[in-house]
Amino acid sequence: MAAKANELVLFPSWEVECEAWDNADGQNCRAICPLPHSQLDNILVSREEVERYDKISCRDRFEEIKHLLSTEEAWILTALLHITGGSMVNSSLWDMIRSQALMSYDPPNFAPIWTTFKLRQGQSALAGAMFQDAGDNGLQYVFQTPVKSIVERSNVVTVTTHAGREFRARRVVSTIPHNVLHTITFDPPLSPTRQEAITMGHINYMTKIHADGDGVTPSGRAHIVGFGKDERATFVPERNPEKAVDAFQKLHPMEVNKMIFHNWNTDPWSLGGPAWWPPEFMTKYQEELQSRHGRVFFASADWAHGWQAAIDGALEQGSQAALQVVKEIREMRGVMARF
Ligand SMILES: Cc1cc2nc3c(=O)[nH]c(=O)nc-3n(C[C@H](O)[C@H](O)[C@H](O)COP(=O)(O)OP(=O)(O)OC[C@H]3O[C@@H](n4cnc5c(N)ncnc54)[C@H](O)[C@@H]3O)c2cc1C
Structure with a gap:
């Protein structure tokens, strides 16, 4: 070789x-x-x-x-x-x-x-279509509302936000990512195994930076995507974009005209990229992370069966949770109708 x-x-x-x-x-x-x-x-x-x-x-x-x-x-x-x-x-x-x-x-x-294959109108169009469909079927929603606690009492789950608003439901599906879950209080508490998995978190603290540059290809203009490993201790791109420009220029002499990136590591809604796990994590924790906690379901791509850390994995986990919730609500309605 x-x-x-x-x-x-x-x-x-x-x-x-x-x-x-x-x-x-x-x-x-x-x-x-x-x-x-x-x-x-x-x-x-x-x-x-x-x-x-x-x-x-x-x-x-x-x-x-x-x-x-x-x-x-x-x-x-x-x-x-x-x-x-x-x-x-x-x-x-x-x-x-x-x-x-x-x-x-x-x-x-x-x-x-x-x-090779892309959605003609991009990922945002997919998200938009799903949102539209849910809205057409009665979805009510709030954005920019971080959850503080999830409490289950007497068959009802109460989700309380940091601003003090409360939402009550017979079932809750949480999509909160692996590295954010430690910020939420659960009552009854999560199992010791799940708590351990949440405390450990996953290891993906990547940086992904898009750059438009001149001088890389004979035609002049090139679009480059750079991926970086966990460098949180020494590099926070939004605080030091010049360092990213330097890195691109070390790769090849070029004039960087534009850079686009989002820092998932400092974003409070993700606190990291999509989940990649350390050794021994999958066999110890995957099943527990996928399991329900009473009337709360956890549907995140971070612990999907196959396409973990991918959109297909999010669809897999979301569909599984939704099917189970629909089944249980129907059964409940059936029981109530009999009385
Ligand atoms: C840079 C990058 C590139 C990627 N490229 C690809 C790719 O090419 N193909 C692919 O298939 N996948 C890709 N992925 C992964 C994919 O985007 C994710 O795995 C997937 O979108 C996760 O879906 P999800 O529903 O599990 O979580 P999310 O879509 O992250 O949804 C979680 C939701 O929970 C909300 N939330 C978080 N914390 C709280 C809180 N405290 N209170 C209330 N709400 C909260 C968030 O705001 C968010 O709306 C990429 C990810 C990144 C970061």
């Missing part, structure tokens, strides 16, 4: 990635993750085997295979890992394995699965 520096071009990044992360079980992850939407509960692989792999960090795997890599390949691999928004040590290999399984066990599928 090792290439000389000037041969790097012969090794597309996906080949390096394939050997390093995705071939972890020698079968492109088919053996260890045959059903990515059922990682823990399938008849093809034992839970103990999954737990064994889930203990491995990306650093562990890197140490295992680094003798196969040229300096440049090792560098590419380390850079690719920034997609987790964490470090090599606190990023679990399992999230890489699951991602590989979702790409039909073949990294070149990344393009057709992730980037």
